Amino acid sequence: VLCVVRKPTVGRAPTIIDVASTAGVSVSTVSRVVRNHPDVREETRRAVQEAIDLLNYRPSPIARALVSGQTRMLALLVSDITNPFYPQLAKSVEKEAGKDNYTVVICNTDDRTAETRRYLERLLRQGLDGVIHAAVARDEAVLLSLVDDHRRVVFTNRRPKSKSVSFVVSDNHGGAMQLTNYLLGQGHRIIGFISGPAFARNATERLDGFRAAMSAHSNAQPLVADGDFSVRSGAQAAHEFMDGANPPTAIIGVNDSIALGAFGALSERNLRVPDDIALAGFDGVQVSSYSLVGLTTVDQRIDEMGREAVRILIRQLNTPDFVPARHVLDSRLLIRKTTARLRNPISH
Amino acid sequence: VLCVVRKPTVGRAPTIIDVASTAGVSVSTVSRVVRNHPDVREETRRAVQEAIDLLNYRPSPIARALVSGQTRMLALLVSDITNPFYPQLAKSVEKEAGKDNYTVVICNTDDRTAETRRYLERLLRQGLDGVIHAAVARDEAVLLSLVDDHRRVVFTNRRPKSKSVSFVVSDNHGGAMQLTNYLLGQGHRIIGFISGPAFARNATERLDGFRAAMSAHSNAQPLVADGDFSVRSGAQAAHEFMDGANPPTAIIGVNDSIALGAFGALSERNLRVPDDIALAGFDGVQVSSYSLVGLTTVDQRIDEMGREAVRILIRQLNTPDFVPARHVLDSRLLIRKTTARLRNPISH
DNA sequence: GTGAAAGCGCTAACAT
DNA sequence: ATGTTAGCGCTTTCAC
Numbered sequence: 001v002l003c004v005v006r007k008p009t010v011g012r013a014p015t016i017i018d019v020a021s022t023a024g025v026s027v028s029t030v031s032r033v034v035r036n037h038p039d040v041r042e043e044t045r046r047a048v049q050e051a052i053d054l055l056n057y058r059p060s061p062i063a064r065a066l067v068s069g070q071t072r073m074l075a076l077l078v079s080d081i082t083n084p085f086y087p088q089l090a091k092s093v094e095k096e097a098g099k100d101n102y103t104v105v106i107c108n109t110d111d112r113t114a115e116t117r118r119y120l121e122r123l124l125r126q127g128l129d130g131v132i133h134a135a136v137a138r139d140e141a142v143l144l145s146l147v148d149d150h151r152r153v154v155f156t157n158r159r160p161k162s163k164s165v166s167f168v169v170s171d172n173h174g175g176a177m178q179l180t181n182y183l184l185g186q187g188h189r190i191i192g193f194i195s196g197p198a199f200a201r202n203a204t205e206r207l208d209g210f211r212a213a214m215s216a217h218s219n220a221q222p223l224v225a226d227g228d229f230s231v232r233s234g235a236q237a238a239h240e241f242m243d244g245a246n247p248p249t250a251i252i253g254v255n256d257s258i259a260l261g262a263f264g265a266l267s268e269r270n271l272r273v274p275d276d277i278a279l280a281g282f283d284g285v286q287v288s289s290y291s292l293v294g295l296t297t298v299d300q301r302i303d304e305m306g307r308e309a310v311r312i313l314i315r316q317l318n319t320p321d322f323v324p325a326r327h328v329l330d331s332r333l334l335i336r337k338t339t340a341r342l343r344n345p346i347s348h
Numbered sequence: 349v350l351c352v353v354r355k356p357t358v359g360r361a362p363t364i365i366d367v368a369s370t371a372g373v374s375v376s377t378v379s380r381v382v383r384n385h386p387d388v389r390e391e392t393r394r395a396v397q398e399a400i401d402l403l404n405y406r407p408s409p410i411a412r413a414l415v416s417g418q419t420r421m422l423a424l425l426v427s428d429i430t431n432p433f434y435p436q437l438a439k440s441v442e443k444e445a446g447k448d449n450y451t452v453v454i455c456n457t458d459d460r461t462a463e464t465r466r467y468l469e470r471l472l473r474q475g476l477d478g479v480i481h482a483a484v485a486r487d488e489a490v491l492l493s494l495v496d497d498h499r500r501v502v503f504t505n506r507r508p509k510s511k512s513v514s515f516v517v518s519d520n521h522g523g524a525m526q527l528t529n530y531l532l533g534q535g536h537r538i539i540g541f542i543s544g545p546a547f548a549r550n551a552t553e554r555l556d557g558f559r560a561a562m563s564a565h566s567n568a569q570p571l572v573a574d575g576d577f578s579v580r581s582g583a584q585a586a587h588e589f590m591d592g593a594n595p596p597t598a599i600i601g602v603n604d605s606i607a608l609g610a611f612g613a614l615s616e617r618n619l620r621v622p623d624d625i626a627l628a629g630f631d632g633v634q635v636s637s638y639s640l641v642g643l644t645t646v647d648q649r650i651d652e653m654g655r656e657a658v659r660i661l662i663r664q665l666n667t668p669d670f671v672p673a674r675h676v677l678d679s680r681l682l683i684r685k686t687t688a689r690l691r692n693p694i695s696h
Numbered sequence: 697g698t699g700a701a702a703g704c705g706c707t708a709a710c711a712t
Numbered sequence: 713a714t715g716t717t718a719g720c721g722c723t724t725t726c727a728c
Contacts, residue, residue: 015704015705015706016705016706017705025714025715026714026715026716027705027706027707027715027716028707028708028714028715028716028717029713029714029715031706031707031708032713032714034706035707039713039714040713040714041713041714044713044714058473059705059706060414060473060704060705060706061473061474061475062410062413062414062419062474062475062704062705062706063414063704063705063706063707063720064705064706064707065410065706065720066408066410066411066414066704066705066706066707066720066721066722067705067706067707067708067719067720068706068707068720069720071410071474081429081435081438081439082432082435082436082439082634084430084432086435087429087430087434087435088430090429090454091429091430091456094454094456095456101470103453103470103471103474104453104454105451105452105453106438106442106452106454108439108442108443122449122451123451125406125408125409126409126410126419126420126451127409127410231635286430287579287635363720363721363722364721364722365721373698373699374698374699374700375699375700375721375722375723376698376699376700376701376723376724377697377698377699379722379723379724380697380698382722383723387697387698388697388698389697389698392697392698407721407722408720408721408722410720410721410722411704411720411721411722411723412721412722412723413704413722414704414705414706414720414721414722414723415703415704415721415722415723415724416704416722416723417704
């Protein structure tokens with residue numbers, strides 16, 4: 001070959017070949033410099049770096065992905081991005097991942113296994129590197145069968161059944177006990193708990209914590225109503241409680257959205273919070289802190305959960321030997337304005 | 349070459365070569381079949397399709413991206429994903445894009461130009477196909493300089509200055525007028541408007557609409573306070589209004605979050621809504637509809653905005669000749685529980 | 697209508 | 713320490 005023709009550099013992103021010819025070295029040397037490979041003479045490295053700077057060369061992630069199989073793309077599976085818990089989690093995940101130049105794709109599963117599968121199949125083909133699973137559906141098996149390398153997965157928000165996969169969750173059981181004991185300490189005995197769907201492990205753990213704390217008190221009467229994490233379901237359940245023969249003096253929502261819904265229902269009934277009835281949530285979502293409500297809640301440290309999940313995942317992705325990480329974050333009771341010492345004990 | 353060695357098919361995703369050899373045709377033919385190229389005999393097509401089904405072959409998006417420069421990845425730029433407007437938009441964008449097998453990456457810019465740039469530079473190198481810009485910062489120039497092909501961009505939520513780029517926005521000016529006229533019709537004359545940042549065009553349009561409607565009434569007194577779209581700023585501004593010498597009988601928040609914040613502030617002051625003071629928002633965010641508040645608001649049809657933005661973008665991406673689309677969605681007044689006919693006109 | 701072959705931009709053996 | 717080269721899986725001329 002007498003003449004290796006390359007299109008001119010103008011109007012085209014510079015490639016590794018351009019850098020190599022500019023610096024007067026081979027492409028492998030450039031590649032080594034770019035990847036910080038040690039086997040490069042300092043002088044050569046400097047020359048290459050100069051060419052890189054001159055041309056403003058940046059390696060193509062796509063070409064890299066083709067050859068390495070790694071795309072620096074992570075998926076975050078959430079139940080419903082319009083539930084305020086998830087945006088907050090997403091923000092912290094995205095921020096932490098960005099530090100290591102990972103891109104996060106948020107996948108709204110609506111807690112439907114079929115959606116989980118659809119997303120994963122598409123993204124895996126696209127070369128997805130890893131998954132943070134924060135949705136709460138019964139889709140663990142689907143996920144783990146699609147991503148059989150468990151190093152690529154971290155569960156958060158929910159605790160997985162599998163023992164061989166990493167997770168970061170908050171201490172749901174302990175948090176619920178703490179909150180319930182606080183309400184019991186305030187004099188409440190009839191306490192209503194608005195639960196989440198039975199398939200959501202984080203919700204059932206909270207319910208269990210509530211029950212455990214209540215059963216330790218001889219004259220405590222636990223009430224439980226069904227909810228589905230939504231504001232609407234919280235309102236409905238609160239109405240049910242108050243329409244019952246034996247209405248509670250305090251209500252706990254399994255998450256903040258439900259508690260906010262309950263708050264609305266109570267307002268509609270002209271019940272004042274906390275004077276007439278105490279109310280508490282679970283999550284520590286930002287909106288619950290505003291003066292609108294000032295909701296007492298269990299802070300599950302969402303930001304930390306997201307950050308930690310990313311750190312674990314990225315570490316796993318880059319280490320051959322893998323031991324599943326199991327992090328349980330202490331949850332913290334945030335006492336705000338919707339709870340108070342019981343003023344008008346109901347006699348029975 | 350006597351012997352073309354390929355690793356065995358087991359444990360490895362099937363490639364186009366596997367399909368070709370299975371079907372007994374060349375890779376180009378397989379490629380034609382996959383891309384629905386017409387130049388394939390029906391018989392051949394069937395044979396190839398059989399091999400594809402047999403092997404469960406799916407073309408590699410990464411390899412395709414390398415050769416075509418297209419990744420089917422879209423970015424959605426938002427100001428702050430924890431502001432409930434954006435998750436709702438994101439959901440509709442994601443859903444619509446998914447129909448055409450596009451993946452959406454949500455980028456939280458915090459309305460900082462530097463963040464916009466950071467995201468775009470990273471994603472463009474990753475082969476980003478297009479951008480839906482829904483954040484409201486002064487970053488139009490940065491975006492358009494980074495993505496000089498305007499077919500790849502759609503603005504939404506905000507109206508761009510550039511005349512050569514597509515957008516889908518709601519009729520902010522008209523919606524604000526409609527809302528203001530409604531309040532005037534209810535007898536309100538002193539109306540407070542809690543605005544957004546001056547750089548946010550959607551906010552200034554709403555403010556202009558408010559002013560226009562107010563100035564058409566001889567004895568109407570517009571009050572304006574600064575806000576930044578956040579719940580907190582809404583609460584603060586409402587306090588300022590009510591501490592003023594001439595408090596309004598109705599307050600409009602430039603978005604629902606601000607109105608919700610104002611609602612909290614008013615509750616704190618033991619003012620009942622709408623009996624003591626009327627309150628309205630803008631956006632039609634879901635949370636504002638719950639019984640907690642039942643906020644009167646201007647619905648800007650978020651879902652439709654997102655859907656339409658995606659449709660326009662995808663169409664532009666696939667047509668060589670490009671005429672910018674300019675869609676203005678009618679906004680709709682949603683009268684709910686926080687506004688009512690003025691009961692106790694203040695005399696002046 | 698079909699096939700051969702040249703890349704796309706990079707990494708990783710392997711050779712020197 | 714550096715260069716050569718064979719791919720990664722696909723699309724796309726260009727022959728036939």
